[in-house]
Structures are given as structure tokens and as C-alpha cells.
Amino acid sequence: MAAQGMVDPRIFEQLQTKIDDDAEVRDQIRTITQTLERQSRNAQSILSRAHSTPVANLQPVLDAAENSIKEEIDSISKLATVTSGSPYYKYNGLWTRDVQNVVFSILLYGWLGGISTKGEAEQGKLLTIEEVGEFVNVPVNLKDRDAFHITIEEYLQSLITLIDELSRLAINSVTLGDYQRPLQISRFVKDIHAGFQILNLKNDSLRRRSDSIKYSVKKIEDIVYDLSLRNLVPKAGATIV
Numbered sequence: 708m709a710a711q712g713m714v715d716p717r718i719f720e721q722l723q724t725k726i727d728d729d730a731e732v733r734d735q736i737r738t739i740t741q742t743l744e745r746q747s748r749n750a751q752s753i754l755s756r757a758h759s760t761p762v763a764n765l766q767p768v769l770d771a772a773e774n775s776i777k778e779e780i781d782s783i784s785k786l787a788t789v790t791s792g793s794p795y796y797k798y799n800g801l802w803t804r805d806v807q808n809v810v811f812s813i814l815l816y817g818w819l820g821g822i823s824t825k826g827e828a829e830q831g832k833l834l835t836i837e838e839v840g841e842f843v844n845v846p847v848n849l850k851d852r853d854a855f856h857i858t859i860e861e862y863l864q865s866l867i868t869l870i871d872e873l874s875r876l877a878i879n880s881v882t883l884g885d886y887q888r889p890l891q892i893s894r895f896v897k898d899i900h901a902g903f904q905i906l907n908l909k910n911d912s913l914r915r916r917s918d919s920i921k922y923s924v925k926k927i928e929d930i931v932y933d934l935s936l937r938n939l940v941p942k943a944g945a946t947i948v
Contacts, residue, residue, distance in 0.1 A: 735789045736798055740805045743782040747808035750775040754815050758879040762830070762888070769821040776816060779809045780843050787845055787855035795853050803861060810857065810865035813839055815872055818895075831891050833899070836862040860910050863903075867916050870896055874923040877930050886939045893927045900924050 753772045760768055783806070790798055813834065816822065820830035822842065840847035840857055849856040873892045880888040900920045908914040934940045 732789065732793055732798065733801065736786065736801045739782055739786045739789065740802050743779060743786070743802075743805045743809070746775065746779045746782060747805060747812060750779060750812040751808070754812060754819070757815075757819055758876055759883070761883055762885060765819060769816065769819060772812070772816050773821060776809075776812055779812065783809060783843055783845060790855050795849075795855060799858075803858075806857060807861050807865045807868070809843070810839055810862060811868045811872075813842055814865055814869045818869065818873070831895055833866075833895070860913055863906075863908075863913055864916065866899065867913075867920065870899060870920055870923050874926050877927045881930060881934065886934050889927060889930045889934060890940060893924075893931050896920070896924055896927055 750772060753768060753775055756768045757765060786802060813822075817832055817834040817838075818830070820828045820832075822828065822832075822834065822838075834842070836847045836857065836859065839862065843857070846854065846856040847862070848859050873896060877889040877892045880886075880892075903917050903920055906917075908917060931940070
């Protein structure tokens with residue numbers, strides 16, 4: 708009869724089973740995030756048409772973006788299902804960037820007037836994190852249970868990306884002959900900048916990125932100032948920004 712070892716080999720067999728289960732979950736997540744990445748690129752490509760489309764002709768762009776964003780939401784739902792049996796923070800690093808891209812698309816879509824609130828679409832509106840969560844149909848900033856959700860950090864990162872995009876839109880609006888939109892963007896971005904200054908950010912990456920908002924503010928201010936010098940905006944409007 709062979710002598711038994713001091714360590715039960717079943718311990719390592721059980722560990723291997725757990726390793727295999729973990730690898731399977733990771734593979735499922737990667738498959739979904741790869742799809743989500745393609746969908747996000749498509750949604751952002753559609754939304755980028757706003758840079759070359761007058762406001763009056765924007766509705767077809769918003770309609771196309773809505774369909775693309777719905778595909779992203781379907782993938783988010785699949786991601787939430789796959790990860791439902793695992794601790795949230797064990798895997799969230801695999802999808803957080805993709806979730807930020809989805810949130811950014813929704814924020815831009817909402818700002819452009821794609822989302823109706825109280826039965827009426829409104830341009831220049833900032834969707835709250837709760838409104839984004841409701842739109843995607845996932846919880847936000849969970850504290851009472853361990854489940855898939857949108858974090859405050861993901862929302863704020865997406866908001867900074869929105870500001871970067873709006874600074875580009877301010878420039879391109881002038882090219883389209885729309886001199887009022889830069890004023891609207893300037894007021895909006897200044898309000899967001901003021902809001903970020905209230906926050907005591909603990910996340911190093913988020914804090915560094917938030918520092919860039921002041922450069923977007925300055926860039927848009929320069930656009931508005933140039934328009935005012937050329938008498939392309941009302942003097943009263945120029946003093947607001």
C-alpha cells in the first residue's frame with residue numbers, strides 16, 4: 708500500500724476548479740467588452756456627426772445614435788448577468804473603461820437633445836448619474852449590496868470626456884455659422900468646472916483629468932471672445948461668459 712502524502716491533493720484539485728471557473732468568467736467578460744468596444748466606437752462615430760450638422764438637421768443623427776446606444780445597453784445587460792455571481796470589484800477593471808464610453812455616449816446624446824424629460828427634449832441638459840442609470844437600466848453607486856453598477860468615478864470620468872467633446876463642438880459650431888452654441892457651451896462647461904471644484908477627489912487619475920477642465924474652459928472662452936470682437940454675438944451674451 709502506497710504511503711499517503713502529508714497534503715491532500717484534493718486541495719489543489721479544488722483550487723484548479725476555482726481557477727478554471729475564474730478564467731471562464733473572465734473570458735465571458737472579455738467577449739462582451741470586445742463587442743461593447745465596437746458598439747461604443749460606432750455610437751461615438753454617429754454622434755460625431757453633430758460636429759458637421761446644423762442643430763436644425765440634428766434629429767436623424769440622434770435617431771441613429773439612439774439605435775446604436777440601445778445595442779450598448781443590451782451588452783451592458785449581458786455583462787451585468789455574467790458578473791452577477793461574482794464580487795463586483797474582482798472584475799470591474801476589465802470593463803470600467805467600456806462602461807465610461809457608454810456613459811459618455813449617453814451624456815453627449817442627452818446634451819444634444821436626444822433624451823426627453825417630462826415629455827420634452829432639451830438641448831444642453833446634463834443627465835445626472837441617476838438618470839444615466841435609469842436609461843441603462845442598471846443601479847448606480849451601490850453601497851448596500853455587491854452587484855454590477857455604475858460608479859461615481861465612471862460617471863465623472865465620462866463627464867470630463869463630454870467637456871472635451873463640447874470644446875471641439877464649440878469650434879465646429881462656428882464653422883457651421885452657429886454663433887450661439889459656443890455661448891451655450893461656455894456657460895455649461897463653466898458650471899461643470901465650478902461643480903468639480905466643490906469635489907474633494909480621492910481618485911488620482913480622476914483628479915489629474917479634472918485639472919484639464921480649466922483648459923477647456925479657456926479654449927471656449929477664447930472662441931467666445933473672438934466672436935464678440937467680430938460682433939457676431941450680442942454684447943449682453945458676451946458678458947455672460
